[in-house]
Amino acid sequence: MTTKRTVKYHVPQQGLYVYARTEEGRTELIVLNSTDNEQTLSSNHFKSLVNESVEGKEIASGRKIDLRENIVVPARKSVIIEC
Structure with missing residues (x-):
């Protein structure tokens, strides 16, 4: 059985690394903050990575993310969100 997997990366900005893993129609958005300060990631920066998804679930806490x-x-x- 063949499984189609893709990984899409965005160019790091202000110490934030963003990429998405997709497998069998499920997408995980991964955001890594490499700085010593809290950072805010604009939804416009990752919109193309999550396709049509408007809601996700943070893997670690289970809380819903708009x-x-x-x-x-x-x-x-890091923040990992299942879309």
Whole structure:
């Protein structure tokens, strides 16, 4: 059985690394903050990575994330969102 997997990256901006993994129609958005300060990621920056999704779930906490809003990423942390 063949599984189609894709990974799409965005150019890092202000210490934020953003990429998305897609497998069998499911997408995970991964945001890494490499700075010592809390950062806000504009929804316009990742909109193309999450396709038509408007809501996701943060893997670690289970809380719902509105993908039409900006995402706040704590200093030196990562956020993984299942779309």
